[in-house]
Amino acid sequence: MPLDDILLEAEEAMDKAVDHLHQELRGIRTGRASPALVENVRVDYYGSPTDLKSIAAITIPEPTQILIRPFSPQDAAAIKKAIDESNLGLNPMIEDKQVRLNLPPMSTERRKQMAAQVKDLGERTKVSLRNTRRDANKHIDAEEKESLLTEDDAKHGKEEVQKLIDEREAKVTENVKHKTDEVMEV
DSSP: OOHHHHHHHHHHHHHHHHHHHHHHHHTSOOSSOOGGGTTTOEEEETTEEEEHHHHEEEEEEETTEEEEEESSGGGHHHHHHHHHHTTOOOEEEEETTEEEEEOOOOOHHHHHHHHHHHHHHHHHHHHHHHHHHHHHHHHHHHHHHTTSSOHHHHHHHHHHHHHHHHHHHHHHHHHHHHHHHHHHOO
């Protein structure tokens, strides 16, 4: 595999890991209501698990409220059940064929738990990035061993992989810090 392909593959894998972290962080509760809190809750929809955002409109009528309007009114009970089972710590109420979620203020202890969860997600993403680096470096070593890459090209390739991971780890650290600050804000 040419060096450019190895680097491109590593870059794509690292970008996917960072994007996944971004999506996960959107679902972490802060002091304000956000559709991202519930949009990926899996609802049993006619026997198959479906994301909530696919079967309902999610709006924020007030800063501490989420209103979920199912496209089919009879799905409100299934949505309520899915939110109850999701361990989000929210108490859904069905009213007028829609589901309303009131977000209670988070305690300091709960904020610290959420901040720890954010940090854990960041660490898992960094591990994923490092695994990608290890795999890319193995590919480069294998190419060098088979004399498809010169020693200088292999060294240059490993430096490029390290640059890629340094950039992505900086993004992860920045995202984690931003989300932690958001969670701890009262």
